[in-house]
Amino acid sequence: MSIQKKISSESIKDLRNKTGAGMTDCKKALTASNGNIEVAIENLRKKGLATADKKSSRVATEGLIQSYIHAGSRIGVLLEINCETDFVARQPKFQQLAKDIAMQIAACQSVKYVSKSDIPKTIIEYEKKIELEKDDLISKSDDIKIKIAEGRVEKRLKELSLFDQVFIKEQNITIEELIKQHISLLGENIKIRRFERFLLGEGIESKDNNFANEVSNMIRAK
Template structure:
């Protein structure tokens, strides 16, 4: 017998996931009212659905900007979808704004995904990690395992899609985008971005600019 699900629980799940009312009701029925399990099931369903749309061409969209308080950090990001109709949707525009804010907050991010990182960058990072003194006396097998783990971590630091979403650290930016693919019914791609830091590249009297930027972001 299917357990009766209250409207309050359905509403709670909908707020947490953004999924439709019927999808939330079904997920709660399957999980016998367990919200955490229902969220997990909805995520799996959403990721599978989003993956099916990921090969579709996305040439519409918008260019979003974000200027952080104090006007010392700025970001431009191009977010693509399949139609102009979706590009005009508030949810799509909010996604673009959130991605721009994420890029302002994550100074280490240089690429959209790990697949975009050039081979020469990977090789350079591998050389750096392999030369570190703390693994000099390790066996080759252990050394390779340690280096591989560190490289994987480093590449994720450089990748936007692998970042935890600053407004909900339970999901990554990749999951955030896929949730919106399911929600809006179209493929969505982050095509490119550019970050601007005031005075970047100029000689400054203070050597604490990086610290200043970090402090500004933490106050967000």
């Protein structure tokens, strides 16, 4: 027969600070895990994700526009993140979430869409075509070729999706899981509606290229 470990108030407070869950839920989770805080966090997260799924269909029209400028002012991000009420939009946890996600977008240069479901079918078909025509698949059978290509395309789609990125501040969860945690903690649906990343000089030809074109045009004029 196992001996139940006594749960201290310090452990409950520590778990509450790490998860944002209620005191009663924290005590229950620690009791169930016999004081193992990592197991308790995992159990609360699982419970929170289930709760978040129930709220995901609610309309979210409040929220905020969050900006992030990286050190050196060469990368910037604008993000619109929505919740259900202005009350939650003013909460420090929601505002910190917005800052963390904006910073994540700045760090993930390949991310272009909120989730895989937002990626246009034309992009998916293009990626499939590229993979199926790669040299290392030419000699393989059609079944094997398709299977390998699908795996590679899935990996590529995850690279394009913000939700599939590993949270840079907590490597054991994705951005989608981070959002769901906050839905559970704040009790409202949370949606990332849109974002835009700005890179200094993006889309502008370099001065050297412009100068080369000028010289070329002058030569032709003669």
